[in-house]
Amino acid sequence: MSATAKTDTVSLLLDRDVYEAMLADAAPARAAALEDAEDRAAVAAGRARGLAGTVPIEVIRAKRAGTHPVRAWRQARGLTLQALAAYSGVGKAHIGHIENGRRAGTVDALRRLAGALQCTVDDLIVQAPSLNPHQPHSG
Numbered sequence: 411m412s413a414t415a416k417t418d419t420v421s422l423l424l425d426r427d428v429y430e431a432m433l434a435d436a437a438p439a440r441a442a443a444l445e446d447a448e449d450r451a452a453v454a455a456g457r458a459r460g461l462a463g464t465v466p467i468e469v470i471r472a473k474r475a476g477t478h479p480v481r482a483w484r485q486a487r488g489l490t491l492q493a494l495a496a497y498s499g500v501g502k503a504h505i506g507h508i509e510n511g512r513r514a515g516t517v518d519a520l521r522r523l524a525g526a527l528q529c530t531v532d533d534l535i536v537q538a539p540s541l542n543p544h545q546p547h548s549g
Contacts, residue, residue, distance in 0.1 A: 465533065479534045481509040483527040498526035511536075
């Protein structure tokens with residue numbers, strides 16, 4: 411290995427095996443830096459979109475506790491059934507039936523509710539229980 415100084419730069423001549431070992435040692439740090447940069451970009455994009463693409467923590471907690479997604483989103487947005495009905499054009503009783511699991515809700519109703527709640531239709535759909543045979547299920 412030799413070094414030559416030229417004004418503000420330094421040039422190094424490395425053996426190939428030393429160079430490759432340095433690259434291998436730096437790979438995890440490069441991967442972590444790239445992942446951090448991607449995370450920062452995703453957060454910035456989310457902030458630029460405002461509420462779109464984010465799920466409030468209270469919605470996550472409520473859904474984990476078994477609350478219907480429509481109710482979880484409605485409560486997270488601080489809306490009453492009456493207010494959500496007025497904003498979405500879906501009847502108050504119909505929303506109540508959806509939240510209580512008596513009706514699934516039509517695609518049209520879910521679209522209107524999602525628009526009023528500033529979330530996606532997918533956010534309002536109840537997820538089916540896991541069919542994993544290795545995971546016990548209640549019932």
